[in-house]
Amino acid sequence: MYNFTFKNTLSHFIKCSSNTKSSIVSNSTGRNYTSTSSYGTSSLNNEDGISQREHPISIYIHWPYCSKICGYCSFNKYLDGPHVDHSRMKQSMITELSNLIKLYYPSSSSINNNIQYKLKSIYFGGGTPSLATIDTLSSIVETVYQYFPTTTNRKDLEINLEANPDAMDKNYLKDLKDIVGVNRLSLGVQALNDEDLKFLGRTHNTKQAIESIEICNSIFDRVSFDMIYARRGQHSVEQWRQELKLAVQLSKGHLSLYNLTFEDGTAFFKRLRKHRSNHIIKPTNDQCSLHYMAAIEETEKVGMNQYEISNFSIPGHHSQHNLNYWRGGDYIGIGPGACSRVSVFNNNNQQDNTNLKPEKVALKTIIHPKTWMDRVEANGHGLFEAETTTLSFKDRINELLLMGLRTKEGVSRSTFRYLSHGLDFEQVLDPIVLSRLQSIGMIVLDENGLRVTTNEAFMILDTLLLDICL
Numbered sequence: 001m002y003n004f005t006f007k008n009t010l011s012h013f014i015k016c017s018s019n020t021k022s023s024i025v026s027n028s029t030g031r032n033y034t035s036t037s038s039y040g041t042s043s044l045n046n047e048d049g050i051s052q053r054e055h056p057i058s059i060y061i062h063w064p065y066c067s068k069i070c071g072y073c074s075f076n077k078y079l080d081g082p083h084v085d086h087s088r089m090k091q092s093m094i095t096e097l098s099n100l101i102k103l104y105y106p107s108s109s110s111i112n113n114n115i116q117y118k119l120k121s122i123y124f125g126g127g128t129p130s131l132a133t134i135d136t137l138s139s140i141v142e143t144v145y146q147y148f149p150t151t152t153n154r155k156d157l158e159i160n161l162e163a164n165p166d167a168m169d170k171n172y173l174k175d176l177k178d179i180v181g182v183n184r185l186s187l188g189v190q191a192l193n194d195e196d197l198k199f200l201g202r203t204h205n206t207k208q209a210i211e212s213i214e215i216c217n218s219i220f221d222r223v224s225f226d227m228i229y230a231r232r233g234q235h236s237v238e239q240w241r242q243e244l245k246l247a248v249q250l251s252k253g254h255l256s257l258y259n260l261t262f263e264d265g266t267a268f269f270k271r272l273r274k275h276r277s278n279h280i281i282k283p284t285n286d287q288c289s290l291h292y293m294a295a296i297e298e299t300e301k302v303g304m305n306q307y308e309i310s311n312f313s314i315p316g317h318h319s320q321h322n323l324n325y326w327r328g329g330d331y332i333g334i335g336p337g338a339c340s341r342v343s344v345f346n347n348n349n350q351q352d353n354t355n356l357k358p359e360k361v362a363l364k365t366i367i368h369p370k371t372w373m374d375r376v377e378a379n380g381h382g383l384f385e386a387e388t389t390t391l392s393f394k395d396r397i398n399e400l401l402l403m404g405l406r407t408k409e410g411v412s413r414s415t416f417r418y419l420s421h422g423l424d425f426e427q428v429l430d431p432i433v434l435s436r437l438q439s440i441g442m443i444v445l446d447e448n449g450l451r452v453t454t455n456e457a458f459m460i461l462d463t464l465l466l467d468i469c470l
Helices: 086-104 134-147 170-180 194-200 206-219 237-250 267-273 285-301 320-326 369-379 393-404 413-419 431-439 455-459 461-468
Strands: 022-026 032-036 055-063 117-126 158-163 184-190 222-229 254-259 305-308 311-313 330-334 339-346 357-364 443-445 449-452
Touching: 055 086, 055 320, 086 134, 086 330, 086 339, 086 369, 117 134, 117 320, 134 170, 158 170, 158 320, 170 206, 184 206, 194 206, 206 222, 206 237, 222 237, 222 285, 237 285, 254 285, 285 305, 285 455, 320 393, 357 393, 357 413, 393 413, 393 461, 413 449, 431 443, 431 461, 455 461
Parallel strands: 055 117, 055 330, 117 158, 158 184, 184 222, 222 254
Antiparallel strands: 022 032, 254 311, 305 311, 330 339, 339 357, 443 449
16 A cells, blocks of 8 residues: 655655646636646646756755644654744754855856756745744745845745644734745645544644634635545544545645654554554555545545645646655755755766766755754754765666656656666666556656556555666
């Protein structure tokens, strides 16, 4: 059974086919959306990949503090409180951001002068970044602009921030938009019934969630919220459908719908393994599959296209930040426990810098906030040096496949050639495996690239990837 969630600080791609059937459907809010009914198509364009001519970069900022630690969460998080030194965190983030950009994207480099970098997005995640001050958030954004002053129009740059529905301060939200420049908000709703919100350990109830969504919809043009399904064995498909119907009514155009996973080290994982009165009955694989199909069906009814395993959107509301992950773009992770993938180029000492060959360097910062700040103040960054490595050819290709095949557009041929230094799918991957998977309708490999073809294939993606990857 495929694990539909994607837990990674990198956190993490669609060309329309000629036989796409379009229809206009309406949801109960009165909005009309154009829907594509054939599988593997979308309004996205998989030519938005990476190349020397346009090399996309995203910035991820990890704010590690939360008002409460949720039992299912496996991200790097710590309790908020008066002990948090906001001034020190702000300065450490600005220092690390500045130094990593200067280290990996020096404007004085003759090689970098031949690469057209494009800043795609800034993403504040966590933790709960809405617990950070407006001054901290705005200072980080301004620092980004100092180093990428001409790579993008500010109006085109996606700036996303995660928030919880339990304490929606309208003035703070307006400042996020007007001062920080946030133009996309992601709400951690997770459920729309009080019993399961309590089970998940959330600090809000259904009424607060609905009110928060409506407040955010009134302030921001783009709002997304997360929902978790198959929360426990008692969570029926009928209950999930009722929540979905309410969710799509509330949605402004984007939903992220995740299968609950039980990650080692979380409180839920411990409860799953210990037979106590508060132990958890895990949903069966069949239950998870039915919940997943219900999510697809209910979103399709209102014209929201599934463009990635867990993400559903109307045109224009896709997450540009996550698309850059899935398409193999660079990203710089700032803050405790943040990961990065940055490109370095080798022209083999040739005078010609017009055909550079990218390598990918993986970075990770120290996890604990205090230790991370100490390291930043001492070294200019909080990198955990033992985790800094240049990916091998095999790892570089496998990571591109693992990320890209989560999406309906898949991996574009041009991006694959760029990251493989000029090789095609057929030259790198096992032709027997590709032929077999195409013959049974699991994948398509054509002039556009490689992609998964059906919902059933998505549900066994882990198995397919074991066959496809190097």
